[in-house]
Amino acid sequence: MYIFLGCTTPMKQYAYELSIRAVFPRLGIEIVDMPDSNCCGTPLMGVNRFYNVYAPARLMAIAEAGGLDIVAPCNGCHLALSEAAFMLREKKNLLEQVNALLKEEGLKYSGKVKVYHPVEVLYGLVGVEKISSAISYKLPPLKFACHPGCHLVRPSHIGRPEKRNGKLKLEALTEAIGLQTSDHPEKYECCGAAMIPYSTDAAIKTVAMRIKKFVEGGFDGVTTLCPYCFDMIDGKQDAAKTITGDRSLSIPTFYYTQLLGLAMGINERELGLNLNMSPVGSVLEKLRR
Amino acid sequence: MAEEPRVGVYVCHCGVNIAGVVNVKEVVEYASTLPNVVVAKDYPFMCSDPGQNLIIEDIKTKGLNRVVVASCSPRMHEPTFRKALERAGLNPYLLEMANIREHCSWVHEKQPKEATEKAKELVEAGVAKARMLKPIETVKMPAVKRALVIGGGVAGIRAALDIANSGFEVYLVEKRPSIGGNMARLDKTFPTLDCSQCILTPMMVEVAQHPNIKLLTYSEVQSIDGSVGNFTVKILKKPRYVNEDLCTGCGICEQKCPYTVPSEFNLGLGKRKVIYFEFPQAVPLKPVIDRDNCVYFKKGTCRACEKFCPTKAIDFNQQPKEITIEVGAIILATGYGLYDVKTKMPEYRYGLSKNVITGLELERLTSATGPTKGVILRPSDKKEPKNVAIILCVGSRDEKHLDYCCRFGCVAGIKHAYYIVSHIPDAKVTICYTDIRAFGKGYEDFYARIRSLDNVQFIRGRPMEIFEDTNGSLYFDVFDQNTNRLIRLNPDLVVLETGVVPDPSFEQIATVLKCSRGPDGFALELHPKLRPTETSVDGVFIAGVVQGPKDIPDTVAQAGAAAASAITLLAKGEVESVPNVASVNQDLCSGCGVCEVVCPYTAIVMEARNGGRVAKVEATKCKGCGACAAACPSGAMTQLGFEDKQIIPQIDVLARGR
Numbered sequence: 001m002y003i004f005l006g007c008t009t010p011m012k013q014y015a016y017e018l019s020i021r022a023v024f025p026r027l028g029i030e031i032v033d034m035p036d037s038n039c040c041g042t043p044l045m046g047v048n049r050f051y052n053v054y055a056p057a058r059l060m061a062i063a064e065a066g067g068l069d070i071v072a073p074c075n076g077c078h079l080a081l082s083e084a085a086f087m088l089r090e091k092k093n094l095l096e097q098v099n100a101l102l103k104e105e106g107l108k109y110s111g112k113v114k115v116y117h118p119v120e121v122l123y124g125l126v127g128v129e130k131i132s133s134a135i136s137y138k139l140p141p142l143k144f145a146c147h148p149g150c151h152l153v154r155p156s157h158i159g160r161p162e163k164r165n166g167k168l169k170l171e172a173l174t175e176a177i178g179l180q181t182s183d184h185p186e187k188y189e190c191c192g193a194a195m196i197p198y199s200t201d202a203a204i205k206t207v208a209m210r211i212k213k214f215v216e217g218g219f220d221g222v223t224t225l226c227p228y229c230f231d232m233i234d235g236k237q238d239a240a241k242t243i244t245g246d247r248s249l250s251i252p253t254f255y256y257t258q259l260l261g262l263a264m265g266i267n268e269r270e271l272g273l274n275l276n277m278s279p280v281g282s283v284l285e286k287l288r289r
Numbered sequence: 290m291a292e293e294p295r296v297g298v299y300v301c302h303c304g305v306n307i308a309g310v311v312n313v314k315e316v317v318e319y320a321s322t323l324p325n326v327v328v329a330k331d332y333p334f335m336c337s338d339p340g341q342n343l344i345i346e347d348i349k350t351k352g353l354n355r356v357v358v359a360s361c362s363p364r365m366h367e368p369t370f371r372k373a374l375e376r377a378g379l380n381p382y383l384l385e386m387a388n389i390r391e392h393c394s395w396v397h398e399k400q401p402k403e404a405t406e407k408a409k410e411l412v413e414a415g416v417a418k419a420r421m422l423k424p425i426e427t428v429k430m431p432a433v434k435r436a437l438v439i440g441g442g443v444a445g446i447r448a449a450l451d452i453a454n455s456g457f458e459v460y461l462v463e464k465r466p467s468i469g470g471n472m473a474r475l476d477k478t479f480p481t482l483d484c485s486q487c488i489l490t491p492m493m494v495e496v497a498q499h500p501n502i503k504l505l506t507y508s509e510v511q512s513i514d515g516s517v518g519n520f521t522v523k524i525l526k527k528p529r530y531v532n533e534d535l536c537t538g539c540g541i542c543e544q545k546c547p548y549t550v551p552s553e554f555n556l557g558l559g560k561r562k563v564i565y566f567e568f569p570q571a572v573p574l575k576p577v578i579d580r581d582n583c584v585y586f587k588k589g590t591c592r593a594c595e596k597f598c599p600t601k602a603i604d605f606n607q608q609p610k611e612i613t614i615e616v617g618a619i620i621l622a623t624g625y626g627l628y629d630v631k632t633k634m635p636e637y638r639y640g641l642s643k644n645v646i647t648g649l650e651l652e653r654l655t656s657a658t659g660p661t662k663g664v665i666l667r668p669s670d671k672k673e674p675k676n677v678a679i680i681l682c683v684g685s686r687d688e689k690h691l692d693y694c695c696r697f698g699c700v701a702g703i704k705h706a707y708y709i710v711s712h713i714p715d716a717k718v719t720i721c722y723t724d725i726r727a728f729g730k731g732y733e734d735f736y737a738r739i740r741s742l743d744n745v746q747f748i749r750g751r752p753m754e755i756f757e758d759t760n761g762s763l764y765f766d767v768f769d770q771n772t773n774r775l776i777r778l779n780p781d782l783v784v785l786e787t788g789v790v791p792d793p794s795f796e797q798i799a800t801v802l803k804c805s806r807g808p809d810g811f812a813l814e815l816h817p818k819l820r821p822t823e824t825s826v827d828g829v830f831i832a833g834v835v836q837g838p839k840d841i842p843d844t845v846a847q848a849g850a851a852a853a854s855a856i857t858l859l860a861k862g863e864v865e866s867v868p869n870v871a872s873v874n875q876d877l878c879s880g881c882g883v884c885e886v887v888c889p890y891t892a893i894v895m896e897a898r899n900g901g902r903v904a905k906v907e908a909t910k911c912k913g914c915g916a917c918a919a920a921c922p923s924g925a926m927t928q929l930g931f932e933d934k935q936i937i938p939q940i941d942v943l944a945r946g947r
Contacts, residue, residue: 164635185756185764188636217759 001069002034006077013227015272019257022270027126040077056084057098062105069114075151075226080258081115086158117161123169128176138178144184145184146170149226177263184217193228207232208240214251221252236277252283294325294420297353301335301360310394312405319409323416328411341373348377355419359387359412380424383474387415417938420722425929428866432518433617434859442470444833444848445622451852453501457859463506467571476656479704480735481871493572513801515908517828518864519843520619528607530578535602537659538574542594545648548581555653559660564594565738570760618828623795625834628684628788636754645783655708667782675716677709682723684788698786699726706745719746756907789838808823869913869930877925878903884917
């Protein structure tokens with residue numbers, strides 16, 4: 001399948017890209033870089049509703065021409081593509097407008113392409129059982145908090161990879177490699193990333209509230225599969241300490257694909273584990289075989 | 290036709306409604322030139338007494354035998370003019386209305402010339418049809434002078450008592466073991482704070498003792514056949530496993546029963562025995578054995594209740610009983626259920642956190658007959674809550690959930706704040722509201738009184754999500770629109786004033802009755818303002834929340850009105866068929882059955898004839914919708930008053946063009 005990386009992952013979340021490229025092929029998922037791609041359309045949402053749909057529709061049309069499905073590792077990209085697919089299914093005239101424009105490039109959107117998030121690839125296509133058997137050792141039962149990120153759950157009416165009721169797929173996957181998971185109160189709350197361009201202060205205070213709950217909950221670490229959430233939780237811990245004055249705001253943070261890669265015995269540099277900004281050292285020590 | 294048509298045309302000014310746009314004189318002049326028109330006149334208000342007399346006089350003196358009234362919609366005044374014809378000794382169905390108001394002057398306000406031309410055409414079309422009209426005789430059938438009330442809440446109780454007190458027999462059917470409905474669950478009623486059971490139970494006892502009321506509890510309506518005046522209803526009486534004639538209601542069985550399960554009446558907050566009374570004031574005061582949980586039914590042992598019953602009333606062999614009754618009128622009072630916030634709104638943690646409860650559950654926690662004997666204790670640790678948050682509009686007025694207002698949540702929430710601070714004086718209550726809708730009589734005073742309390746705080750805002758911290762405590766943020774601030778609350782009990790939906794049993798009853806429902810599932814009244822107790826089915830009336838959310842005063846008022854509607858029907862003692870019924874020419878009928886399929890009122894049955902089958906119309910069930918006449922491929926089905934030879938001349942005029 002095509003991998004559509006979007007902007008955030010290749011610009012500042014190489015660890016996510018590295019760990020996906022390391023893990024997926026070893027689980028039998030072949031990934032091909034998406035040719036001639038463009039922005040996923042999310043930044044256009046409040047600016048131009050048409051191009052907000054056209055941009056992701058073009059990506060799906062390219063995939064359709066190549067005959068492959070798409071995996072979009074970023075929650076924002078995944079939502080943009082899914083929402084566009086939803087709107088093009090609901091609104092016939094929008095579909096006609098989009099296709100008229102795509103025709104200039106010899107492309108066509110017909111809705112054939114499936115758009116996956118890594119959590120759907122791992123839970124749905126690979127499966128928890130295959131993951132349990134693919135790992136070379138079980139990680140120790142450290143207590144991890146799973147943070148799905150808002151767009152994995154919302155808006156529910158268009159169908160999202162995760163549901164609010166019951167256990168998350170991400171939690172089942174985390175348990176499949178030996179770790180423990182536990183509920184935490186603000187599991188479905190905003191990481192603050194959306195506010196960064198408008199009010200950095202509010203954004204940092206928001207992620208500080210999330211980090212505080214991870215610390216209070218006695219978690220050994222946090223795992224997510226969203227580059228925005230990861231950037232906030234992993235990368236903004238020092239800022240959170242400075243702005244709130246709370247020195248306790250510190251929690252080791254990992255991409256789930258990094259944890260999975262570890263359990264599969266993959267080299268740590270290949271998983272980008274040297275790039276995590278949160279203090280992962282002591283937990284990593286325990287996670288190593 | 291033996292008799293030559295003599296048509297009179299009467300053009301109404303409707304004040305300036307018609308005459309302000311249409312040149313009425315010109316229309317009259319044109320009408321008088323039309324074939325068979327003997328007289329054409331205009332008058333400022335044709336529906337007024339002198340207007341009607343004008344028509345009656347002309348019928349008598351000029352020998353008119355057809356009348357065309359050019360005025361408003363037939364929905365408005367067709368019955369008025371039909372009565373005028375009747376008074377003049379003419380068959381009332383020899384009338385044709387030309388709608389030159391709604392269909393002409395009102396919509397062509399700015400084109401008087403064209404409107405006048407259109408009015409002329411409409412009148413001409415009316416005359417063309419009127420010339421072909423035939424008298425129609427309606428059928429009168431005796432009505433069974435007995436009523437059925439479905440649902441034993443306060444609406445059903447009030448309606449049953451009113452009908453019974455006027456001298457008619459009435460069946461009251463309730464699916465639960467006792468009547469009382471949701472009102473019996475309440476501790477107090479707003480705004481007067483009278484004890485709910487104290488005002489309700491005397492009415493319940495009156496129902497039980499009334500000679501004209503036959504009370505069928507623990508019973509469900511299975512099927513309803515027939516039509517207005519003559520309904521046949523099958524009711525299933527579920528076995529209580531207690532002989533109601535022998536049982537004295539002493540309650541020894543309940544004391545001796547060794548097993549307990551969660552109580553439905555207390556919404557799962559307390560326990561009840563397996564043989565139980567729904568609540569201490571239950572009517573009838575007869576216990577019921579919960580077969581699914583009874584050890585005797587599961588394992589064949591125990592029989593403690595049977596052993597200790599002093600009157601030998603326990604009967605484990607009781608069977609379900611089907612009862613068939615005949616009634617002339619039906620009142621639906623099936624009441625309401627709460628919106629399923631547990632599965633639809635997981636963000637409010639109802640069902641996930643023990644200390645998030647509904648307003649109805651708080652009623653049980655406050656009631657002296659409730660699981661805590663009237664001491665408000667929070668479910669998790671049975672401690673008194675000191676910091677309570679009450680959230681209004683949970684699921685209501687929300688485009689993602691129910692878009693309508695529940696009409697009692699606001700004042701119920703205010704009352705719940707009163708419960709807390711009157712029971713626990715050092716407690717603090719925060720009410721998160723959208724708008725406070727305290728519209729009923731005395732509600733505003735009550736709101737002002739509670740709002741002025743020091744320990745009750747009102748925040749205008751809806752919380753987004755309630756969190757349960759790792760130590761089990763609840764917290765949430767709410768944006769206060771009045772102060773533009775985000776406020777964090779740490780309540781130890783959260784009360785959700787949940788939205789209201791029709792009781793699930795209503796859907797099945799509405800389906801068997803073919804009674805129209807609105808988009809939200811509530812019964813659709815015949816007219817939202819003028820006919821609020823009638824449904825799309827003649828002889829079926831509605832009372833209480835089955836029609837839409839309402840508080841107790843409105844429910845009781847509507848129940849009285851529904852009873853009056855039913856009494857009117859029963860007192861008259863007969864029902865008249867609608868005039869425009871379908872009529873089948875069985876010689877032309879091929880027996881294809883298309884009409885039977887399209888009929889929404891099951892008024893057409895297929896019967897055997899000459900070795901084949903033909904359609905037959907049951908005139909009392911037919912509503913004259915015309916679906917069968919339009920669908921019939923062989924022209925065998927006609928609708929009286931809308932026969933082909935009547936409407937084709939009318940269409941010819943309108944399709945002629947100019």
